[in-house]
Amino acid sequence: MKRILNFLLGFGMLFVLTSAFSSNASAAELLTLDEKTQYYQEYQKIVDELREEYPDADFTLLEFKDFGEQDWVEQAKFRENIVTILEGGINFVVQEQQEFTTLSSGGAGPTPTKYVDAYSSNGTYLGQVVVNATVTTKYDSSVKGQVITGITNVSSYTMHGLSHWSQSSARGSKETNQKWNLKLTGNFHTGGVSYPQAFDIPYRCTNSGTIY
Known part of the structure; x- marks a missing residue:
């Protein structure tokens, strides 16, 4: 849906x-x-x-x-x-998550697709970047639940709009055991011009292993 x-x-x-x-x-x-x-x-x-x-x-x-x-x-x-x-x-706005993935027993699995809308500073909609990744979790007794251990297999592309996104790198960093951020860098092409850009996408995990 x-x-x-x-x-x-x-x-x-x-x-x-x-x-x-x-x-x-x-x-x-x-x-x-x-x-x-x-x-x-x-x-x-x-x-x-x-x-x-x-x-x-x-x-x-x-x-x-x-x-x-x-x-x-x-x-x-x-x-x-x-x-x-x-x-x-260019302002990148991550849409509110509506889909969730549960890794109750830990391991690795694809996360819900993330959708990131791009706007110029005057509010003009430029396009949407779609991001897919695999999140790895494990059980941690200190929180009595699942924690994130890594983010891999990251891919991103432009879904629609009059612009194009080309990913050059992706790096996950831990904020807390259950809160990680993924930094994407690449080039955003719009209006005949290419601009190097970077933006962050949050990934969260609940004790039960729900990724969002």
Whole structure:
């Protein structure tokens, strides 16, 4: 049921995104290859200028071949989108958990899928990252219940939206015996630009072995 709800929610968000970008997408469809080449050259100039204005920022213009139709926007809009992220960042919001996995006897097992929504600082929905992992637990007499011992087999991908997430590393760290955090790092591609990003996902375990 949760997956169905997330699909419907994602479809609705994608519809809103598609509507919001419809004018730009329509304009992009009218661009010839030569015109797109000219746009790309202008985008490169904008990125070079912004690197001088924001010398500590880390961002990269995607290759021409990696541009989606929705990425071909007017130069002013292209610049505005980048500045919004450079100044406000990308906000990753972990959805409230609705599914649970129980490892009552300990061991390793896949956890419920985590869904992370990405927004720009102005509230624009950018996309959703789906995270899967395996959590290992064991019985600990000090808490008279199960505790987390590790998080492995982590994979993440973009489920929907007009952006793309590429995972580069994943590392679990213990907060308490029953509270771990998973830090994901990678590159978030949106609007024709790639931004190195990192965000945390909480994993919790109850005495009975329920992972959430």
